[in-house]
């Protein structure tokens with residue numbers, strides 16, 4: 697975000713509670729870092745909250761008296777609801793967003809929703825900011841933020857789980873660690889590129905790879921026999937349910 701052309705140099709202030717981190721962050725070119733809320737919160741137009749959900753209560757308590765009515769809170773915390781943030785901060789303009797880790801390389805996906813008090817123009821500005829980290833989707837109900845946590849928020853970890861499993865199989869087949877890594881990463885990259893450059897569904901692509909009675913079919917049959925599809929869906933719902941649970945702990 698800081699590197700994007702949308703923001704002028706040093707338009708971003710970062711707060712961290714650790715002195716050494718603030719020092720380290722201040723050596724970077726694109727933003728100013730602070731250790732104290734009072735040094736940055738009062739001057740902010742938008743306040744991104746990126747602490748762990750269980751730190752939110754004490755953070756909001758510490759922010760009391762430092763915020764002003766027009767400020768917008770943009771929370772990326774899993775589960776924590778707009779209603780909770782509204783009550784805890786006394787502010788009305790709240791955005792809940794769920795980004796994912798590929799935002800670090802400009803390939804993120806952020807779902808978001810804004811409270812009614814956020815104006816259309818503010819919402820568009822926020823979308824522009826979020827899009828500096830990849831793509832964004834505006835959802836129609838807050839429950840879709842929890843749902844997208846189970847798909848895109850936590851999703852990169854599922855992909856890494858699959859990669860890890862395939863790399864372990866490659867190692868067991870006798871490949872070196874480096875060759876295992878290249879075999880797996882290029883396979884993922886190639887598959888994603890094919891998928892993105894066509895209208896074919898994943899199922900359609902599976903059929904293109906699998907020759908009748910061939911090797912791929914043997915692998916897909918093994919996955920079906922083990923109900924891997926169900927297990928993956930169950931895992932995504934476990935993350936969704938955990939987001940709801942985190943929300944229930946913050947009411």
Ligand SMILES: NC(=O)C1=CN([C@@H]2O[C@H](COP(=O)(O)OP(=O)(O)OC[C@H]3O[C@@H](n4cnc5c(N)ncnc54)[C@H](OP(=O)(O)O)[C@@H]3O)[C@@H](O)[C@H]2O)C=CC1
Pocket residue numbers: 711712713714746747748749751754755772773774794795796797849
């Ligand atoms: N990791 C991910 O892929 C995603 C995470 N999220 C959400 O982002 C949030 C952060 O997660 P994650 O980055 O994994 O967690 P981290 O623990 O890495 O980051 C939290 C940061 O908040 C700092 N912090 C805690 N309390 C305060 C405070 N009172 N004032 C200032 N800074 C504070 C911590 O500093 P210190 O370490 O010094 O305590 C730490 O740097 C969570 O709410 C999570 O749900 C959302 C989408 C994806």
Ligand SMILES: O=C(O)[C@@H]1CCC=N1
Pocket residue numbers: 774845849850
């Ligand atoms: O694991 C978590 O709780 C956070 C939210 C989505 C990704 N990481």
